[in-house]
Amino acid sequence: MTDHTTSAPPVHALLADGTTVCIRPVAAADHEQLRGLYEEMSPENLRLRFFGLSRRSAEMAADRACAAPHRGHRALLAERAGQVIGLAEYDTGGVGTEADMSIAVADGLHHRGVGTLLVEHLVSAARAEGVTSFAADALSENREVLRLFADLGLRVGRRFEGPEVRCTIVLEEDDTYFSAVEERGRAADVLSLRPLLRPQAIAVIGAGRKPGSVGRAILHHLKAGGYTRRMFAVNPAATSLLGVPCHPSVSALPRTPDLAVVAVPAAGVPATAEECGKAGVRALLVVTAGLDADQAQALLAACRTYGMRLVGPNCLGLSNTDPELSLDATFAANHPRPGTAGVAVQSGGVGIALLDGLSRLGIGVSSFASLGDKYDVSGNDMLQWWESDGRTRLALLHLESFGNPRAFSHTARRVARRMPVLTVDAGRTDAGRRAAASHTAAAATRTMTRAALFTQAGITATRSVGELLDAAALLHSQPLPAGPRIAIVTNAGGAGVLAADACAEAGLTVPAPTPHLVDDLLALLPDGAAAGNPVDATAAVTEDQLAQCVDRLMRHGDADAVLVALVPTAVAAATGDDLVRAVTRLSGPRPKPVVAVRLEQALPVELLPATDGSSVPSYAEPQAAARALAHAMRRTEWLARPAGTVPGLDGVDTARARSAVETYLDAHPDGGWLGPRECAALLDCYGIPQLPWAWAETEDDAVLAADRLRGADGRVVMKGHWPGLLHKTAEHAVHLDLRGDSQVRAAFRDLETRFAGLLTGVVLQPLADRGTELFAGVVQDEVFGPLVLFGLGGTATEVLADHAARLAPLTDHDVHDLITAPRCAPLLFGANGARPVDLDGLEQLLLRLSRMAGDLPQLAEADFNPVLATPGGVTVLDARVRLLPRRPHDPYLRRLR
Structure with missing residues (x-):
């Protein structure tokens, strides 16, 4: 203990x-x-x-x-x-x-x-x-x-x-306890945010008398936006600013504000926060930038001491467009349009782009928080607020960092079941990749880790602000597609080809129509039309013909969505037909999403008003439309899957594993790579199957060990070992296919001679049967926790980079995803008439690896390569484990950042 x-x-x-x-x-x-x-x-x-x-x-x-x-x-x-x-x-x-x-x-x-x-x-x-x-x-x-x-x-x-x-x-x-803790935390978190997002009184501290200051801009925005509650300014040199009563200090205010907006120079922020705390202020919005380490520590200490929630510092501000409040405490150029999208960003510039984009599209904003340096309030807090505010239907995030990704993931999984959660995957090219000490560490890039987080949590991850708005427009206005099958109709063949290519590149399918559908479409369309997929309706198509064609495709069972690619023509202009109107005319509820592509469109995405009061997204590029449909399709797939469970495992001895780890770290306070015997003992605690092996430190011991281990064909493998040796093959420290005592002795002498002064012993194993060589490993990320990786193994594992990753603890669905995601997956399921490998054994291996990583925070990385998979079983042929002295971290424990 x-x-x-x-x-x-x-x-x-x-x-x-x-x-x-x-x-x-x-x-x-x-x-x-x-x-x-x-x-x-x-x-x-x-x-x-x-x-x-x-x-x-x-x-x-x-x-x-x-x-x-x-x-x-x-x-x-x-x-x-x-x-x-x-x-x-x-x-x-x-x-x-x-x-x-x-x-x-x-x-x-x-x-x-x-x-x-x-x-x-x-x-x-x-x-x-x-x-x-x-x-x-x-x-x-x-x-x-x-x-x-x-x-x-x-x-x-x-x-x-x-x-x-x-x-x-x-x-x-268990899940019952975690759910109870989570619910208590959610309720407390939402209550703590009320002074921030529904304040009954606000004070702006640092608003100047001359135009141009950030504080004055926020005060102007609050007043111009029609904030409906009490508002004060704090400035000892004025009695009124912009018609707002001004007082010399927070303590002199006629009532204690719920929220104080701090726009004073960095040096004055700590003292201002202390004054607010003593006065009973419940929340701070600090827009000031440039705090040094001491000022930052003093600001957070004041907030913690006096129980104030904090947004910022170094941020754009926050808004709540509820008409009962009309709060706009930002210095953005425009007021956000009221609507249903919740927005949280770290970058003020991205925040302005999203506010303007959502307002232009007509989606609007329910509440907005620019988190800035994110000392306290985070994306996790905002998700919980949107979950309970009764107004938000779409959550948009731009997060450059994660304080507690495991808590964020848990919250996002729950919220994403109720509304789409979208993010820009910022920082994809972060060069802060950990040193590649093993295959696992080499494979575990930050991009892969973030992708695993987003995939498991059901978050729609986009690569740019534009793509985020493209996806938001579709998810806001259209039903989700049931699957990936897209029907394309166009009035110009070339536009249809571009749309088909874009769909295929986005992972969607463009299936050929059935003969019955072809006949129906040709009966609707003008002479010369081609009823394939894409459907080329030709430039002669009329508004009514196109509307009927879209309706027929939308109601046909072989399509999950309809994409209409249009170009302006003189033919339509001459007849007075409006082909765009054909897409927005509704004769009843649409059971499938419909999107338009207008190649002449000036804006990247628009929402076209439909006749029933809804809207249809229209894109300037077919690639944008296809990506948006692909995001919607993946959301459909995620929602259709049960949440998944973490299966129970037998044959696990956690207490013995923890004791072994503590014993090792007592002897090696700085941590290190386990030796072969220690590594095998740890894997045995979790029932992870290993190929029989023996340790030998002398030539005679090696011969005796080989005699014990030889299989029916009498062949063994010898692997050299010394502390710090990671890639045995690269160091030429492996001898394969050894037969008889003389070859064993010769191999031992070779290793002993070439690695004199390094070699501490050798590991002997029977030569393994033929099978598929795989790779499994785990990295304990400092921020994200344990990341389990799986893919093609052997000496080429890093070159081919055929890996998939999921964050632990793995559910049964996560394990299925890991096994099916790599390109080598067909080999496991029996490609070209071969028998499938032991899939149950493979699932058990990954679940046990996940459990080991979750039980042991000191496990910095584990590398199983190769893992031999055959129809008869799954066996680890070589394993390496590195430990570091780390304290246990409970990701479900309620605490502020």
Whole structure:
């Protein structure tokens, strides 16, 4: 059991009412405050806590909590503005994995989630230290604490003993517990954002008297945008600015604002934040840029101390277009049009482009946040706000960094089930790639990691702001396609060919029409028309003919969407036909998406008003239309799949694996690559199949080992080993197909001679059967967590780069995606009449690798190459594992950044 008591850092988290508290380990200096916590309790609460009244109870409880840290004991306190408001602790007594647990909350702060939050953090700490259950005693009349235990989401047993009840809380965190924690966190997060996004009073601090300052621009925008609540300016040199009452300081305001907009020079930001906190301000929007490290730390410290949520610094501002509020606290050139798209960006320039684009399209904006340097409020917060605001139908993100990608992924998966979530995949060419110490690390680029995050979370990832708006226009205005089959109709053959190429390149299909459909279309269209796919309706097509053709294609069962590619012609102009109107005329609800491509269109994308009040997206390029349809199709596929589950695994010994890791790191404090014996033992803890092997340090030992390992054909393989050796084949440290003792001896002498001073021994294995050589590995990304990779293996794995990746923990669907995504997948399923490999065994290998990475945060990377897959089984032929000293990280623990 590892003791982390003294090293756990303080964290800040949200209570049920959205206010902020600090959770940290108890220190000896907290004794007086802890004693005061108990002494200030009412006699009734003291009786419920200690089962009686005693003047010594408070002193003894404080002594116990502040005792010198020891194994099996953990005490955590909650404090707000430096005042202790709650305490939770457990103690195993130094033995076993069951701990006695107790909890206390200050009078006047019950029903605000203090106790629940403390217990959640205590559960996380206990599990990291090997504790499997809590035992807590309570009076049966203490309904509050009994309800707290029951609502945790953990399995709770009760045993009544007279007036007391013994509660046993099993610390098996599963989906029920994670869902309960997630729901508590979501509710608290949304409440904490209300002062930011629905403030009842705003103060702009730093608005100048002369035009040109950012603060003045925001004040002007607030007033011109029609903000419906109280508004103040803070400037000691003025009494009124732009008709808004001005006061010399925050403390002089006639009422405390919910939100303070800070637009003062960087040097003044910390003091301004401190003043706001002392005055009771609940949220800050800091647009100031250029804060140095000390100023940044002081700003965040003030926000945490006084429980203020923070947007920024270095940002464009925020907006909420709800007519009841009309909040536009930005310095963008224009006010956003009210609508249904929620927008969160880190780049102010991207934010302006999205606000203008969405307003121009008519989609509009529900709320907007420019997150800037993102000290606090993040994309994860905004997703939760949009999920519950009742106005947002489309979520658009531009995030250059992720504070807690695992929490973001969990939230995005949930939100994406309710509305499309779109992002620009910024930073795809980030050069900050980790050193390629192994095949796994070489393959695990940041681009691949982000792609895995977006794919698993159901996020529509685009490559530019323009592509984001293209996809948003379609998802806002059209139903989702049922599949990838696109019917194309055009009045110019060349435009149809361009559209067909674009669809194929986007991963869509352009199927040939059935004979019956061909006959129907030719009966509708003018002479000379060709009813293939694309349908060439010719320049002679009339508005009515084209409308009927689109309607027929849309209602035919062999197409999932219709793309209409149009060019202006003198023929249509002469007859007065409006071919665009043929696309927007609706005779009833459209069951499939319809998009237009107009090659002469000036804007990249427009939404054309339809006769029923809806709209049809129109693109200037067929590639844009095809990409938008492909994004919609992938969303259809993602929504059609169940969420997936993480299967249970038998034959896993996590406790032994953790013990082995701690033993290694005790001997190697800086970490390193495990030796063959240590590596094999770790894989054995997770039931990962390995080819039989033996270790030899002398020539005679090698001969004896070879005799034991030889299969029916008598052939063995010898691999040299020394600390730091990674690519044995590249170093020519492998001898294959060794027969008889003389060849074994010669191979050993060769390795011993060529690698004198390096070689510490050799690994011998029987020569493996023929099969498909694969690669499986995992990298523990510092930000994103464990990333599992899979693909074609062998010596060419990096050259061919045939890999797929998913973030752990892997669900059953993730494993299926990993196996089917690489180009080598047909080899696994039995290409050219061959038998398929052991797919169940392959799935088990990946699930066990994922489990190992999730259990062991110290596992920096693991590299299985090759993995031999045959119809009879899956076996790891060579494995490497690197450990680093890292603390356990609970991705589900509620805490602020």
